[in-house]
Amino acid sequence: MSADLHAIVATRLHADGQRYTPQRRRLVDILARAGSPLALPQVLRGGRGLAQSSVYRNLVALERAKVVSRVLTEEEFGRYELAEDLTGHHHHLICENCGTVEDVTIPAPVEATMRRTMTKLAGETGWSTVGHRLDLIGTCRDCG
Amino acid sequence: MSADLHAIVATRLHADGQRYTPQRRRLVDILARAGSPLALPQVLRGGRGLAQSSVYRNLVALERAKVVSRVLTEEEFGRYELAEDLTGHHHHLICENCGTVEDVTIPAPVEATMRRTMTKLAGETGWSTVGHRLDLIGTCRDCG
DNA sequence: CTCAGTGCAAAGGATTTGCATGCCG
DNA sequence: CGGCATGCAAATCCTTTGCACTGAG
Numbered sequence: 001m002s003a004d005l006h007a008i009v010a011t012r013l014h015a016d017g018q019r020y021t022p023q024r025r026r027l028v029d030i031l032a033r034a035g036s037p038l039a040l041p042q043v044l045r046g047g048r049g050l051a052q053s054s055v056y057r058n059l060v061a062l063e064r065a066k067v068v069s070r071v072l073t074e075e076e077f078g079r080y081e082l083a084e085d086l087t088g089h090h091h092h093l094i095c096e097n098c099g100t101v102e103d104v105t106i107p108a109p110v111e112a113t114m115r116r117t118m119t120k121l122a123g124e125t126g127w128s129t130v131g132h133r134l135d136l137i138g139t140c141r142d143c144g
Numbered sequence: 145m146s147a148d149l150h151a152i153v154a155t156r157l158h159a160d161g162q163r164y165t166p167q168r169r170r171l172v173d174i175l176a177r178a179g180s181p182l183a184l185p186q187v188l189r190g191g192r193g194l195a196q197s198s199v200y201r202n203l204v205a206l207e208r209a210k211v212v213s214r215v216l217t218e219e220e221f222g223r224y225e226l227a228e229d230l231t232g233h234h235h236h237l238i239c240e241n242c243g244t245v246e247d248v249t250i251p252a253p254v255e256a257t258m259r260r261t262m263t264k265l266a267g268e269t270g271w272s273t274v275g276h277r278l279d280l281i282g283t284c285r286d287c288g
Numbered sequence: 289c290t291c292a293g294t295g296c297a298a299a300g301g302a303t304t305t306g307c308a309t310g311c312c313g
Numbered sequence: 314c315g316g317c318a319t320g321c322a323a324a325t326c327c328t329t330t331g332c333a334c335t336g337a338g
Contacts, residue, residue: 017317019318021311021317023318023319024318053304053321054319056302056304057304060304061318072216076328077302077303093271093273096274110257110258110261113254117254121250122237122282125246125285127239127246127280127282128282128283128288129237129282130240130282132279132281133277133279134258136273137273138266138271138273138275139271140270141271144270144272161292165292167293184328195295196295197295197330201294220326220327221327
């Protein structure tokens, strides 16, 4: 799967006129290995010799290429994960206390109902919807 | 309704050992009048002579008293609105392009299903959920 | 008189940008 | 060669904090 992942990422970056450099490959590996959204310090810890500013720049580049997405929590900083269409559609459990974020999926029927409702809703309000974000706020096993 | 609102706010602040000062009353009025989450500059514009730092401090105070809540968007700053139980449970339409946020409500049955699903999900994962956040990301009438 | 609230200026912290250098295409 | 990528340091921007002052109980 790793090889496929890199191939897809390469394609998307090239489609956006960008290169798939070693550092970007490392970032993708780090995020893929993590399996849940990482804050910047965690990303830096994931690989030695990464310059903070370059990591930020590369995350922006990867985000523009639809390879990575920035996740918002209650914390004062962002977290990053691989784009949904690379890992599968999912939602987040966010711990109010320690900020940890964990991925979850909800039953397909519920998901479908929600999606239908939202599309309809968007139409009624005159907006065009491109997606949704559903987060569960609570306390994790360790903090609960 | 305005009188009731202020009465409730006063009660909650007092319950938290805080005062309902003129400035806080103004903030509540501004947010109530807006009807959608406001960024700080908009709040400041809403009333003359408000010191930025005091507004931040008072928003924190109001948040602690469960009168105001901070809303996360894709923007690099927060937006503020009156707490849900004062205005009714709702979700947000967030414009990817200009950052505007608009309130929406979804049909009660769908809401109920979601709530049920999430409670169940939380149980299965060992987390305790206190709430959820559902945002629709898209483009607004003006930007679309 | 006491203590929360306020304003101003300075500090903090995440993220971005300027600039010189390195390297892939 | 030409231009994107990288690292370092400096700059930004939102938000928080220190401190002195005011005002309500």
